[in-house]
């Protein structure tokens with residue numbers, strides 16, 4: 001895709017930089033057992049397994065006939081979690097970790113899908129094709145997640161309704177049950193209390209490698225050594241994996257046991273289909289690859305007749321040792337294309353996950369990084385980067401920068417810095433931009449946990465508005481003593497020629513400016 005796209009930029013970071021993978025380091029990490037982890041013991045459960053099960057249970061309500069249900073974040077509703085088909089605390093645990101990573105561009109449902117993708121990719125599984133754009137349900141879905149005590153025919157019918165054939169059912173269950181196990185607490189009739197100090201949650205595992213993806217779920221099943229509690233459980237009524245795995249005479253499972261590659265590629269296909277099972281009307285994004293060069297966190301602030309410009313640029317597939325030299329070249333409103341600055345390497349900033357590494361160059365954030373100071377009238381219109389002298393400009397398009405509407409350093413707060421009693425947001429609007437509306441955007445969660453944007457109108461200039469550059473006018477918003485606005489962070493939105501758009505990726509609070517004179 002072409003930068004900038006607020007939604008794809010956010011999804012690209014979440015999907016490829018994978019901040020969620022820190023919760024899966026190591027893959028047996030489990031954050032909800034103070035007696036186990038605190039005492040240095042294995043809990044027998046893992047965040048990774050819970051995330052995969054959460055994605056499946058959110059999706060499994062899909063009804064292909066009327067295209068309702070599916071992966072839409074409805075598992076976050078207490079009413080769904082209270083159903084017998086969703087027994088256990090795995091869903092609440094998962095959501096408490098991953099939902100904070102959802103935002104205006106990445107829905108709760110996208111983050112649930114991504115949690116499963118990242119669990120597979122971090123813990124030995126295949127790469128899974130990911131798209132974004134899922135829409136969060138506003139109410140619980142109809143029940144429909146399979147339970148272990150159902151008969152084979154009803155499982156076949158259930159997967160059929162979810163959009164999967166019998167063979168695909170075998171695959172999907174085997175892929176999921178490559179992780180985790182059955183807990184005593186949720187299924188005391190299937191699993192006894194294990195009294196194992198290295199399995200404090202008493203989870204009877206589906207295979208001998210419960211925190212990693214591999215085909216042991218199939219090899220152990222085929223060789224008859226499996227301890228899978230849904231295959232060799234003492235009560236045959238709940239041996240659903242046994243009925244499902246054997247439902248085609250073991251043809252599918254034998255294939256998985258014979259070929260780890262075939263199992264991995266089948267899982268990549270089926271898990272991708274599972275997470276792309278969404279209700280009618282939802283249009284998923286394209287599949288996107290990591291941008292080789294990606295500007296992020298760009299910020300402009302008007303200071304007198306100058307603009308302080310700061311931001312970052314991420315270089316994909318690089319490490320500290322192979323770090324390139326990066327120069328920023330930019331064009332401005334005077335037509336000059338020769339401005340340039342060499343970007344300092346952020347020493348803290350080479351990062352990696354299980355699969356990728358990248359380096360981040362920062363400019364204009366904290367010492368020792370210097371602001372790039374622009375003449376306010378000249379501003380900036382477009383960036384290019386020279387990476388080891390090779391020009392990166394998205395095939396000639398460059399990286400366009402909107403410098404028409406941004407915060408002015410005359411914004412200020414009154415009273416205590418920690419606890420302001422008042423203040424003013426000043427917004428610089430370039431003469432000629434002619435917005436019909438300028439507003440502050442506050443990201444809030446609605447009553448159902450979805451992120452929405454609250455807009456607060458900013459007033460056009462008055463004669464007493466502080467002046468800085470003759471190229472700009474100042475619009476202002478005074479929150480009075482509204483403590484919710486004085487403690488909040490905002491981006492700026494504007495409507496120009498009937499088109500509404502967010503102007504900056506950086507959120508600012510009134511206390512990020514100086515005290516009012």
Ligand code: HEM
Nearest residue numbers: 049052053056088146147148172173176180181182183186
């Ligand atoms: C007929 C279909 C299925 C049945 C009856 C079934 C049943 C179960 C049961 C009883 C548990 C134990 C839960 C607990 O103790 O809290 C479990 C765990 C799990 N299931 Fe399934 N499952 C099915 C399909 C799937 C599918 C399709 C996936 C994913 C693709 C999946 C992923 C998981 C995972 C990862 C766990 C482990 C959770 C943990 O260790 O905390 N299951 N399943």
